[in-house]
Amino acid sequence: MRERTLVKDLAARADGPVVLGGWVEKLRDQKRIQFVILRDESGDVQVTYPRPVIDEQPDENDALAAKISTLTSGSFVWVTGRLVHDERVKLGGLEIQLEDLEIVTLADPISPIAEDTSIDKRLDWRFLDLRRTEMNLVFQIQTTIEAAWREYWVENGFVEIHSPKLMASPSESNAELFKLEYFEGNAYLAQSPQFYKQMAMMSGLGRIFEIGPVFRADPSFTSRHATEFVSVDIEVSWIDSHEDIMAIQEQLLHRAISAVKEKHGDEILKHFGVEVQVPSIPFPRISLNDAVEIIKQRGHSVERAGDLDPEGERQIAAHVAEEFGHEFVFVTDYPATVRPFYHMRHEDNPALTKSYDLIWRGTEITTGAQREHRLDVLIEQVKQKGLEPEGLQTYLDFFKYGAPAHGGFGMGLLRVLMLLLHQPNIREVGFLFRGPNRLEP
Amino acid sequence: MRERTLVKDLAARADGPVVLGGWVEKLRDQKRIQFVILRDESGDVQVTYPRPVIDEQPDENDALAAKISTLTSGSFVWVTGRLVHDERVKLGGLEIQLEDLEIVTLADPISPIAEDTSIDKRLDWRFLDLRRTEMNLVFQIQTTIEAAWREYWVENGFVEIHSPKLMASPSESNAELFKLEYFEGNAYLAQSPQFYKQMAMMSGLGRIFEIGPVFRADPSFTSRHATEFVSVDIEVSWIDSHEDIMAIQEQLLHRAISAVKEKHGDEILKHFGVEVQVPSIPFPRISLNDAVEIIKQRGHSVERAGDLDPEGERQIAAHVAEEFGHEFVFVTDYPATVRPFYHMRHEDNPALTKSYDLIWRGTEITTGAQREHRLDVLIEQVKQKGLEPEGLQTYLDFFKYGAPAHGGFGMGLLRVLMLLLHQPNIREVGFLFRGPNRLEP
Numbered sequence: 013m014r015e016r017t018l019v020k021d022l023a024a025r026a027d028g029p030v031v032l033g034g035w036v037e038k039l040r041d042q043k044r045i046q047f048v049i050l051r052d053e054s055g056d057v058q059v060t061y062p063r064p065v066i067d068e069q070p071d072e073n074d075a076l077a078a079k080i081s082t083l084t085s086g087s088f089v090w091v092t093g094r095l096v097h098d099e100r101v102k103l104g105g106l107e108i109q110l111e112d113l114e115i116v117t118l119a120d121p122i123s124p125i126a127e128d129t130s131i132d133k134r135l136d137w138r139f140l141d142l143r144r145t146e147m148n149l150v151f152q153i154q155t156t157i158e159a160a161w162r163e164y165w166v167e168n169g170f171v172e173i174h175s176p177k178l179m180a181s182p183s184e185s186n187a188e189l190f191k192l193e194y195f196e197g198n199a200y201l202a203q204s205p206q207f208y209k210q211m212a213m214m215s216g217l218g219r220i221f222e223i224g225p226v227f228r229a230d231p232s233f234t235s236r237h238a239t240e241f242v243s244v245d246i247e248v249s250w251i252d253s254h255e256d257i258m259a260i261q262e263q264l265l266h267r268a269i270s271a272v273k274e275k276h277g278d279e280i281l282k283h284f285g286v287e288v289q290v291p292s293i294p295f296p297r298i299s300l301n302d303a304v305e306i307i308k309q310r311g312h313s314v315e316r317a318g319d320l321d322p323e324g325e326r327q328i329a330a331h332v333a334e335e336f337g338h339e340f341v342f343v344t345d346y347p348a349t350v351r352p353f354y355h356m357r358h359e360d361n362p363a364l365t366k367s368y369d370l371i372w373r374g375t376e377i378t379t380g381a382q383r384e385h386r387l388d389v390l391i392e393q394v395k396q397k398g399l400e401p402e403g404l405q406t407y408l409d410f411f412k413y414g415a416p417a418h419g420g421f422g423m424g425l426l427r428v429l430m431l432l433l434h435q436p437n438i439r440e441v442g443f444l445f446r447g448p449n450r451l452e453p
Numbered sequence: 454m455r456e457r458t459l460v461k462d463l464a465a466r467a468d469g470p471v472v473l474g475g476w477v478e479k480l481r482d483q484k485r486i487q488f489v490i491l492r493d494e495s496g497d498v499q500v501t502y503p504r505p506v507i508d509e510q511p512d513e514n515d516a517l518a519a520k521i522s523t524l525t526s527g528s529f530v531w532v533t534g535r536l537v538h539d540e541r542v543k544l545g546g547l548e549i550q551l552e553d554l555e556i557v558t559l560a561d562p563i564s565p566i567a568e569d570t571s572i573d574k575r576l577d578w579r580f581l582d583l584r585r586t587e588m589n590l591v592f593q594i595q596t597t598i599e600a601a602w603r604e605y606w607v608e609n610g611f612v613e614i615h616s617p618k619l620m621a622s623p624s625e626s627n628a629e630l631f632k633l634e635y636f637e638g639n640a641y642l643a644q645s646p647q648f649y650k651q652m653a654m655m656s657g658l659g660r661i662f663e664i665g666p667v668f669r670a671d672p673s674f675t676s677r678h679a680t681e682f683v684s685v686d687i688e689v690s691w692i693d694s695h696e697d698i699m700a701i702q703e704q705l706l707h708r709a710i711s712a713v714k715e716k717h718g719d720e721i722l723k724h725f726g727v728e729v730q731v732p733s734i735p736f737p738r739i740s741l742n743d744a745v746e747i748i749k750q751r752g753h754s755v756e757r758a759g760d761l762d763p764e765g766e767r768q769i770a771a772h773v774a775e776e777f778g779h780e781f782v783f784v785t786d787y788p789a790t791v792r793p794f795y796h797m798r799h800e801d802n803p804a805l806t807k808s809y810d811l812i813w814r815g816t817e818i819t820t821g822a823q824r825e826h827r828l829d830v831l832i833e834q835v836k837q838k839g840l841e842p843e844g845l846q847t848y849l850d851f852f853k854y855g856a857p858a859h860g861g862f863g864m865g866l867l868r869v870l871m872l873l874l875h876q877p878n879i880r881e882v883g884f885l886f887r888g889p890n891r892l893e894p
Contacts, residue, residue: 013697018610033691035657035855053612053659086855090691117826119855139851142656151612151658159607166600169459171494171592174683174866176885177618177666180892192633192642194680195672195889201633208885211894215583216476217592218494224665225618231636239635242615250474250531256454385558406894410580414476414527414560425615444617444649448636451621453652453847 014090020054022095022106030108032057032091035119035143036083044070046080048110049103050091053148058103059091061110079113086119086140131437135445138453142443146283150441153276154429158223160271161244161264168260170219170246175208177201177225181403188229190239201227204422207407209247210354210383213418214410219248223425231448235437236375236427240446244428247420254356254366254382257419258342261370261380262295265340265428272432286434295340295370296332303328303343318347320369329374344368353393356382356419366419372431380421387411455531461495463536463547471549473498473532476560476584477524485511487521489551490544491532494589499544500532502551520554527560527581572878576886579894583884587724591882594717595870599664601712602685602705609701611660611687616649618642618666622844629670631680642668645863648848650688651795651824654859655851660689664866672889676878677816677868681887685869688861695797695807695823698860699783702811702821703736706781706869713873727875736781736811737773744769744784759788761810770815785809794834797823797860807860813872821862828852 016033017025034052048059063070063077071077083089092112101107125137134141141147165172178199182189190201202208204226212220226243248257272280273288280286298306304314307327314324320343332341345364348357355365367381384390390411394401401408426438439445444453457474458466475493489500504511504518512518524530533553542548566578575582582588606613619640623630631642643649645667653661667684689698713721714729721727739747745755748768755765761784773782786805789798796806808822825831831852835842842849867879880886885894 013692013700016691033857035857051657053657084855088855088857116858117828117852117856120853123854139652139656140854142653142658148657151614151661155607155611155613158613159603162600162603166596170596172596172599173592173884174664174666176681176887178668178681178887178892190633190635190640192631194631194892195670199631199892211580212583212884215580216492216494216589217583220592223615225615227619229636240617240619250457251454259454387558409894411558412561413564413581414525414529415558416474416476416529417557443614443653446617446619451619451635451640453850 018054019050019052019057022057023097023104025095027096028094029111030093030095032059032093032108033116034089034091036085036087036089038085039080039083041081046077046110048080048083048091050089050108051143051145053152055145056103057106057108058101059093059108059110076110076113079115080110082118083115084119084121085123086143088116088119090114090116131439135439135450136453138444149276149279149283150429150433151443153272153280153432154425154441156271156275157268157428157432158425160268161223162221164264164267165219165221165246168219170221171217173209173212173217173220173222174224175202175205175212175222177227181406190227190229203228204243205245206354206422207410209245209420210407210418211410213247213249213385214413214415218250219246221246233447235439236424236430238426238438238442238446239448241438241442242425244423244425245420247418249416249418251382251417251419254344254368254380254419257380257382257421258297258344258368258370259294261378261421261423262291262293262340262342266291266293268428269432280433284433284435286432288432289339291338291340295342296336296338297342297344297368298328298332299345300343300347301345306331318350320371322374325371325376326374329371333373339373341371342368343371348393348396351381353397353399354381354383354390356384357393370421370423372428375427375431377427377431378421378423380419382417382419385411385415385417387415459495460491460493460498460545463498464538464545466536468537469535470552471534471536473500473534473549474557475530475532477526477528477530479526480521480524482522487518487551489521489524489532491530491549492584492586494593496586497544498547498549499542500534500549500551517551517554520556521551523559524556525560525562526564527584529557529560531555531557572880576880576891577894579885590717590720590724591870591874592884594713594721594873595866595882597712597716598709598869598873599866601709602664603662605705605708606660606662606687609660611662612658614650614653614658614661614663615665616643616646616653616663618668622847631668631670644669645684646686647795647863648851650686650861651848651859652851654688654690654826655854655856659691660687662687674888676880677865677871679867679879679883679887680889682879682883683866685864685866686861688859690857690859692823692858692860695785695809695821695860698821698823698862699738699785699809699811700735702819702862702864703732703734703781703783707732707734709869710873721874725874725876727873729873730780732779732781736783737777737779738783738785738809739769739773740786741784741788742786747772759791761812763815766812766817767815770812774814780814782812783809784812789834789837792822794838794840795822795824795831797825798834811862811864813869816868816872818868818872819862819864821860823858823860826852826856826858828856 037049037051040047046061093108370378429441475491478490478492481488487502534549811819870882
């Protein structure tokens with residue numbers, strides 16, 4: 013592979029020969045000098061070519077100049093030249109004096125999208141939309157976040173699992189379930205790894221993590237829902253309560269956001285205008301009951317019984333920002349009526365679960381809980397929800413041969429990215445969005 | 454969370470108080486002394502409780518002894534006791550003198566599986582099967598392998614993507630495709646991230662990796678096929694040929710196997726009887742033509758035109774082992790007739806592709822190639838395969854606005870684990886197998 017220097021590494025490099033690979037962002041094809049703005053995954057640089065002069069006039073037969081003139085925006089090229097640091101150059105204070113140009117592929121000159129194109133059309137041409145420097149940066153940030161989490165997990169004795177996405181029966185509910193033809197019968201797509209990550213606890217794996225796709229046939233068109241999304245899941249045995257899970261989760265977020273700030277803080281400020289805030293630990297915790305009361309005092313009456321509505325989430329976030337200077341808040345102890353049958357209940361108040369939601373600047377990014385691991389209690393809770401234990405036999409069997417106390421959370425990866433970068437929509441930070449009307453590209 | 458010591462960490466710990474969490478592997482409930490073999494995710498340890506003596510007879514009313522007597526195999530317990538190093542104890546030269554026992558959950562005393570249960574029934578009760586120490590070890594090894602790869606990728610400027618598994622149309626072929634109901638229409642499950650990881654190259658992402666599920670409606674029942682499996686994928690821009698991809702892949706395998714040997718080598722020898730072999734770099738490379746000739750000289754005539762049959766794969770592996778003392782071999786330059794339309798062809802011999810398979814001890818674990826990035830050539834190759842360019846329009850559009858030279862590979866994670874641990878079947882090393890007849894648990 014030929015050696016290739018990234019644009020971001022040019023500033024620290026001494027003047028001299030350099031080889032770059034990238035695509036043409038802009039061409040200014042002037043009479044005496046040609047300028048190419050070359051972009052790669054790390055940034056933009058100016059490439060210059062003064063046309064050779066014959067009799068004090070630019071040589072109209074110069075082959076390299078002619079080749080440059082054929083360049084369309086988007087064309088991929090190899091550039092060989094001389095790096096020169098020059099404070100007068102606006103773009104990063106450096107330029108590449110072109111010596112040779114190799115065209116890999118020429119682009120169709122008419123791009124289907126422009127800077128002001130709507131999000132929906134940009135998603136049609138997502139591969140072009142992603143060429144924006146800030147979009148390439150999003151994937152570097154995603155990589156840093158996931159690396160920070162996995163580093164934490166490995167340090168803390170977690171193992172990685174890959175749970176199946178094909179299931180014989182629904183994992184959590186019959187609603188929002190995708191069904192497929194499976195040889196002579198049918199299968200369903202996993203809505204979450206919930207049952208399987210709990211199974212891993214009964215397998216004695218102790219602590220597990222998984223980052224993988226989940227599928228919900230959710231017909232809604234909000235800024236934070238998709239029919240396929242990446243879920244970040246952990247499950248941990250030998251816990252005392254959901255407090256242990258919250259403690260792990262706040263460490264994970266602290267670790268990831270610290271890593272992002274350190275590695276990409278300057279670029280994020282430059283491209284997104286966002287000063288990354290590393291949250292202090294511990295995050296504030298407020299019981300749902302107290303949260304509803306606080307929100308009421310702020311003039312909003314929460315409409316949903318036992319849960320926060322979107323305005324309630326914004327109000328509690330505002331409260332926490334004012335009161336604690338914090339962007340995150342754990343809302344805890346949701347009533348059993350609004351939580352799944354497998355959430356454990358408080359010993360001293362069985363109407364409430366040992367569960368939480370994590371809210372970041374008004375948007376929920378996680379649900380977590382301690383799970384009920386006692387089979388008899390679990391069956392009782394299944395019945396109370398009006399479900400048939402027979403339909404959950406495979407899951408209930410997991411608890412028949414011994415089970416440790418355990419709990420975990422599921423977190424939406426793109427919600428974290430969206431909130432970190434102050435973006436309006438998960439579509440902006442994902443690779444390829446999937447919604448009720450979108451399966452392409 | 455209460456502090457919990459893992460069994461594997463006991464040996465290095467001084468005698469004294471300790472708290473363990475695990476499940477009962479065995480109980481020997483003797484008249485004068487009770488023995489519990491306690492297992493956790495890291496190993497087994499002996500827990501002893503000499504019954505208190507009254508008038509030189511064991512106290513029949515001792516509450517702790519009575520509690521121990523109720524323990525069934527598989528029950529999860531907290532053990533508080535005193536660690537004592539004692540060379541006379543066969544199991545690791547140490548024991549825990551029990552001081553307190555907390556039963557988390559009692560197991561049903563009759564396990565549906567035993568040591569000699571067939572693989573199919575063990576898969577029915579996979580969560581119990583995984584309680585074997587060597588199965589817990591498999592997931593630690595998987596974690597180490599993936600961590601080593603991701604570390605390499607981050608060091609080398611790769612970014613992580615999560616490509617969609619829901620598609621509007623087939624990714625590679627109409628065969629072995631799962632179809633699902635998608636709101637008013639249909640969707641298909643991705644058979645590989647092939648098209649999307651190439652799209653990432655046209656997005657300017659440079660180098661990407663993804664570890665995620667793929668789906669094949671493959672009706673076969675071999676030791677190395679599944680309908681859902683974890684694929685390890687990379688795609689790299691600015692390459693000169695498939696040689697660049699092979700160079701990365703051998704580094705990845707070298708890195709992962711080195712990490713496994715260092716971290717788990719002793720345990721693998723103990724539980725699997727396997728001495729982990731770290732392969733030297735570079736791996737041998739043999740063109741398919743030469744391989745067929747070598748296999749012929751070894752007395753086997755390859756039946757498939759342009760590809761190796763299973764016996765051919767074994768023979769070439771045997772040749773490489775004898776000739777180079779190596780377990781791996783890259784077989785290169787497959788004919789265009791047996792490769793997908795998007796594999797690039799050799800400039801000097803368009804009948805052959807710039808592609809390879811990687812064979813480890815006779816089993817293929819990867820297909821890799823340089824991709825054709827020139828739209829006109831690509832369309833020509835589509836037509837030569839008898840495919841309609843219209844049906845591939847979304848994919849072909851990726852190349853319309855400029856494309857870098859690029860290539861990559863897809864590798865089956867469980868094949869790597871299976872071969873590393875000398876196991877007969879991917880079912881043995883996976884979390885939950887999915888095949889034509891298996892969607893449960």
